[in-house]
Amino acid sequence: MSVPPLRDLARFCTPPMLRFAQALDTQLRAAMERAFPEAAAEASAAGRPLDPQLAPASKPEFGDFQANGALALAKPLQQAPRQIAAALLAELEADTAFGALCLPPQIAGPGFLNLTLRPEVLAAEVQRRLGDPRLGVPLAVAGGAGAAPVIVDFSSPNIAKEMHVGHLRSTIIGDAMARVLEFRGQPVLRLNHVGDWGTQFGMLITHLKQVAPAALDTADAVDLGDLVAFYRQAKQRFDADEDFQTTARQEVVRLQAGDPVSLKAWGLLCDQSRREFQQLYERLDIRLNERGESFYNPYLEAVVADLDAAGLLVVDAGAKCVFLEGMQGKDGKPLPLIVQKSDGGFNYATTDLAAIRYRFAAPPAGDGARWLIYVTDAGQANHFAGVFQVARRAGWIPGGARLEHVPFGLVQGDDGKKLKTRSGDTVRLKDLLDEAVERCEADLRRRLAEEERQEDEEFVRQVATIVGLAAVKYADLSTNRITNYQFSFDRMLALQGNTAPYLLYAVVRIAGIARKGGDLGGGDLAGAQAAVAEPQAGSPEALQFSEPQEWALVRELLKLDTVIAEVEQELLPNRLCSYLFELSQVFNRFYDQVPVLKAEPAARRSRLALCRLTADTLKLGLGLLGIATLERM
RNA sequence: GGGGCUGUAGCUCAGCCGGAUAGAGCGACGGUUUCCUAAACCGUAGGUCGUGGGUUCGAGUCCCGCCAGCCCCGCCA
Numbered sequence: 019m020s021v022p023p024l025r026d027l028a029r030f031c032t033p034p035m036l037r038f039a040q041a042l043d044t045q046l047r048a049a050m051e052r053a054f055p056e057a058a059a060e061a062s063a064a065g066r067p068l069d070p071q072l073a074p075a076s077k078p079e080f081g082d083f084q085a086n087g088a089l090a091l092a093k094p095l096q097q098a099p100r101q102i103a104a105a106l107l108a109e110l111e112a113d114t115a116f117g118a119l120c121l122p123p124q125i126a127g128p129g130f131l132n133l134t135l136r137p138e139v140l141a142a143e144v145q146r147r148l149g150d151p152r153l154g155v156p157l158a159v160a161g162g163a164g165a166a167p168v169i170v171d172f173s174s175p176n177i178a179k180e181m182h183v184g185h186l187r188s189t190i191i192g193d194a195m196a197r198v199l200e201f202r203g204q205p206v207l208r209l210n211h212v213g214d215w216g217t218q219f220g221m222l223i224t225h226l227k228q229v230a231p232a233a234l235d236t237a238d239a240v241d242l243g244d245l246v247a248f249y250r251q252a253k254q255r256f257d258a259d260e261d262f263q264t265t266a267r268q269e270v271v272r273l274q275a276g277d278p279v280s281l282k283a284w285g286l287l288c289d290q291s292r293r294e295f296q297q298l299y300e301r302l303d304i305r306l307n308e309r310g311e312s313f314y315n316p317y318l319e320a321v322v323a324d325l326d327a328a329g330l331l332v333v334d335a336g337a338k339c340v341f342l343e344g345m346q347g348k349d350g351k352p353l354p355l356i357v358q359k360s361d362g363g364f365n366y367a368t369t370d371l372a373a374i375r376y377r378f379a380a381p382p383a384g385d386g387a388r389w390l391i392y393v394t395d396a397g398q399a400n401h402f403a404g405v406f407q408v409a410r411r412a413g414w415i416p417g418g419a420r421l422e423h424v425p426f427g428l429v430q431g432d433d434g435k436k437l438k439t440r441s442g443d444t445v446r447l448k449d450l451l452d453e454a455v456e457r458c459e460a461d462l463r464r465r466l467a468e469e470e471r472q473e474d475e476e477f478v479r480q481v482a483t484i485v486g487l488a489a490v491k492y493a494d495l496s497t498n499r500i501t502n503y504q505f506s507f508d509r510m511l512a513l514q515g516n517t518a519p520y521l522l523y524a525v526v527r528i529a530g531i532a533r534k535g536g537d538l539g540g541g542d543l544a545g546a547q548a549a550v551a552e553p554q555a556g557s558p559e560a561l562q563f564s565e566p567q568e569w570a571l572v573r574e575l576l577k578l579d580t581v582i583a584e585v586e587q588e589l590l591p592n593r594l595c596s597y598l599f600e601l602s603q604v605f606n607r608f609y610d611q612v613p614v615l616k617a618e619p620a621a622r623r624s625r626l627a628l629c630r631l632t633a634d635t636l637k638l639g640l641g642l643l644g645i646a647t648l649e650r651m
Numbered sequence: 652g653g654g655g656c657u658g659u660a661g662c663u664c665a666g667c668c669g670g671a672u673a674g675a676g677c678g679a680c681g682g683u684u685u686c687c688u689a690a691a692c693c694g695u696a697g698g699u700c701g702u703g704g705g706u707u708c709g710a711g712u713c714c715c716g717c718c719a720g721c722c723c724c725g726c727c728a
Binding site: 069073074084086089127130174216217221256311334336346348350355356358360365395399427430469504508509516520522523533534535590599600609613614615616 | 652653654655656657662663664665666667668669670671672675676677683686687688689690691692693708709720721722723724725726727728
């Protein structure tokens, strides 16, 4: 039961498990004030009220929560920590509300106060969640229709290039974050900031004019593969040939100025790429609004003018720049952020600034966002730090708004270097997904043969597709995004360990119980809504648990709300993955050691309820990661 | 030269306002199947948390120095 910092409690709208934490925190604070009135008054006067330091228990045997506050009080109070804990305990035992929530606390170790929620409280909470399609996860306070949107800027491939593994991380992480925010009821604007406007177009158009002019005024004259080849050639010429460089730069300026011939060529190139990207997004089940760099073209001049008006603009070596505070480049000189090149062209810094300005600006001249999330690789950290600083100094970030870069590490191969194909090329995303699905299919066919199972082709194809894509997504999401991540088909497709197949198998096992006659009471989120009124604790209809594996599963299930709150707060999808993995492990232990279908009626009903809540929780959690589940595999 | 990120078991990784004996998975070794899919479960071995200081009742976690790896640093994005 992860408890976020207490100062953040309010923003979570007191979800069930956090509701317990908040109640306990209040009760503990009151107990501290009663036990040590002088110290409490003193601390309050100093602006630092006594803190019981309520935290999730570090181990199951310590209960559900622990209060560490007694240790910190030892010095100021000149008392032994255990003695302080005992005084607190005496006050808590006099509190009937506390007694209704918790069993008698234990003093342990140097002075920890261990708190265990009453079994009937936990069982009642399970019952409530069975009747709640949101499984106890509340809607955000600040969300709802009409609220200022959260913008998640992710994926962002470049036109005339193919999507590769680098885009995979941004796409998958961004989508997962957007799904979590949406589930919390936040209005989310998913923006695909495609690279459709830079120097690359100058290069490409200039090159195509010379070698394949048809591509510039006829739709589908070349396919994306050709385009990629042309792009590569153009890049080579750009790097090697100064004349070409100059012509290309002039071409960019023409395009950005709205020259019709350049614009038409540009439009054709974009359409070509767009269709290709869309296929991948559909395959990955990702919804995205394209709003490329070109969208901000009309605002670029205003950005520069605004910066000038704010007194931030400096012309240096012909380029218009803003010098960054607290950052220096080589030779110890101040580091400039160039917003207009000496040839008059704008660059990505200008576009990014225009985007920030537009996204925070009030509608209809902007998005009126209150929170901007950029999901890009960690290599751009400096760039965003600079751009954010300039946006702040220009006054474009409203008070209370959040603006953050959500960086992620490189995708590496087995050698620890940036992932490449054997021939040294960048790995195309399409090929990578194909291989994952193919490997899954081969694996499944081998298994079917071994077990002498008969399944039709449709089944094999569907399972391989879902498991393969799930494995790729899950592998990416399950490591802390900031670290580089080592891509390995063998590891991500492994059937055991922290992998998608392991989690999917847990769902399949529960579906198996349902097939073999277990009435899960609807078994899905929609069915949960039809659940009957909550029975009173102690009544014959109430859920009853006796086995340790049942209680372990109950406690794990009830963590969902705090985990989601944490993922939203920290923007770390891997926390959700860890949780779902642990839940699967706890469930598998339960499944292994506790009979469900063969249990006595009362126990059977309670265990089936746990199975249903487990399946619903796994499906919900995996759904937030963009991963579909199966009934059989 | 400046900045950023990373360094935890043989390998891949977790580690949530600083809290009790540092956790998983893989791999290794050993065990479990009249029973809901054994794609599972149980057990054993394996760590001076890069390193040296500091703060603290308490440091993998916070601060400073150092070492190693990766990334970024004026007209590419």
